[in-house]
Amino acid sequence: MAVCLRRWLADQRGSALVEVALVLPLLLLLALGVVGVGRVIQARMSVSAVAREAARVAALAQSPGEAAEQGLAAGRAVAHGYGLTNGSLRLVVDPGALERGGAVRAAAGYRVSLDDLPLMGWVHADVAAEHVERVDLYRSRWGTGGSP
Numbered sequence: 391m392a393v394c395l396r397r398w399l400a401d402q403r404g405s406a407l408v409e410v411a412l413v414l415p416l417l418l419l420l421a422l423g424v425v426g427v428g429r430v431i432q433a434r435m436s437v438s439a440v441a442r443e444a445a446r447v448a449a450l451a452q453s454p455g456e457a458a459e460q461g462l463a464a465g466r467a468v469a470h471g472y473g474l475t476n477g478s479l480r481l482v483v484d485p486g487a488l489e490r491g492g493a494v495r496a497a498a499g500y501r502v503s504l505d506d507l508p509l510m511g512w513v514h515a516d517v518a519a520e521h522v523e524r525v526d527l528y529r530s531r532w533g534t535g536g537s538p
Contacts, residue, residue, distance in 0.1 A: 436472035445496035457485035
């Protein structure tokens with residue numbers, strides 16, 4: 391009786407080990423996939439914030455050239471704050487004529503790479519966002535010098 395019980399327990403341990411060996415890679419892939427999806431979602435929100443801030447800052451500038459320059463600088467600063475630092479950030483600010491009631495457009499894009507996650511090095515996701523900011527109808531025509 392004791393011999394049969396020992397043999398039965400040994401068989402159960404062996405099958406449990408096989409089951410773990412089969413299921414563990416799937417669970418690891420699922421966990422790494424969840425981390426990867428979280429990174430892509432975070433990057434999408436970050437890119438949206440970059441485009442929004444770049445357009446907002448550009449809409450407050452005094453000239454189209456200044457608007458493009460300040461919008462790009464603000465967008466890059468926000469991107470750095472969100473950790474979008476792998477060098478794939480694309481940011482375009484189009485101030486148009488920067489006239490009252492006009493629109494300033496900013497478009498941002500970023501390539502998310504999951505190279506640092508095991509089994510996910512082949513995954514790359516491109517995220518993009520665009521934002522249009524209206525130039526205030528009642529903004530002053532005076533520059534920072536104080537004259538029209």
